[in-house]
Amino acid sequence: MIASVRGEVLEIALDHVVIEAAGVGYRLNATPATLAGLTRGEQTRLYTAMIVREDSMTLFGFADTEARELFALLQTVSGVGPRLAMAVLAVLEPEALRKALAESNVAALTRVPGIGKRGAERMVVELRDKVNQVAVPTGPPGAETPSTPVREQVSEALVGLGFPAKQAEQAVDAVLADQPAATTSVALRAALGLLGKNR
Numbered sequence: 307m308i309a310s311v312r313g314e315v316l317e318i319a320l321d322h323v324v325i326e327a328a329g330v331g332y333r334l335n336a337t338p339a340t341l342a343g344l345t346r347g348e349q350t351r352l353y354t355a356m357i358v359r360e361d362s363m364t365l366f367g368f369a370d371t372e373a374r375e376l377f378a379l380l381q382t383v384s385g386v387g388p389r390l391a392m393a394v395l396a397v398l399e400p401e402a403l404r405k406a407l408a409e410s411n412v413a414a415l416t417r418v419p420g421i422g423k424r425g426a427e428r429m430v431v432e433l434r435d436k437v438n439q440v441a442v443p444t445g446p447p448g449a450e451t452p453s454t455p456v457r458e459q460v461s462e463a464l465v466g467l468g469f470p471a472k473q474a475e476q477a478v479d480a481v482l483a484d485q486p487a488a489t490t491s492v493a494l495r496a497a498l499g500l501l502g503k504n505r
Contacts, residue, residue: 308332308365312351315344320466323367325350334367335388337396338463342490343369357388366392372400375440383432385425394418396467397498400440407437417502419468457482460493469501477501 311334313327322335323344334352344350352367353374366388368374373395380391397418398406406414407430415426457478464474477497481488485496 308354308356310351310353311365311367313349315346315348315350318344318346320462323352325352325367332365334365335392336367337373337392338460338466338494339396339399339491340367340369340373342459342463342494355388364388372440376400376403376437379433379436379440380429382436383429386429390418390420393420393467397502399495404437404440407433410434414502417498456488456490456493459490460497463494464497464501467498473501 311325311327311332313325313332315323316326316331317324318341320338320341322333323341324331324333326332334354336352340352352369353371354368355366355374355377357364357366366374366377368377377388377391377395380386380394381388386394394403394415398414402414405411410430412423412426412430415421415429416423421429457475460478460481461471461474464477465471469477474497477500478493480500481493481496485492488496
């Protein structure tokens with residue numbers, strides 16, 4: 307199993323990154339917040355989870371081991387596969403996810419596209435006691451500031467998560483008007499919060 311990939315960032319797309327390690331380019335699916343911390347041409351290390359199916363082998367990349375462990379934990383819930391687990395981590399940062407599960411906050415979980423009330427309740431019941439066993443990283447994250455404009459990158463990420471382009475742009479504009487110096491990951495979290503309230 308591939309536990310991490312370290313190398314040069316060759317390509318950053320809406321839902322994945324390509325990292326060259328020892329002459330091999332690895333395609334890693336990742337959340338918008340993880341992708342926002344990467345810069346093309348720079349060295350990075352992502353922790354990975356490998357999902358093997360009959361017809362495919364897919365790598366998922368994470369900025370830290372906590373997110374990777376939560377990704378694995380989410381998939382222990384019946385009906386939650388890798389794509390839905392990534393959607394949860396895209397909408398809820400690890401700390402917010404822990405809080406939502408600990409406080410049985412079904413409303414926060416249903417902000418994730420693809421999770422209804424029943425699915426959110428199942429997640430709370432099955433994960434409430436397990437989520438605190440996932441270790442929280444202590445070191446500073448190795449994320450670099452992105453080189454692309456914040457507004458454009460956050461808008462693209464939101465569209466990639468299924469929000470309409472106009473709605474995504476309005477949310478990003480509102481966030482940047484309030485926090486002009488926001489980084490991509492901060493702006494993305496704030497925009498997701500706004501869109502979640504308006505759903």
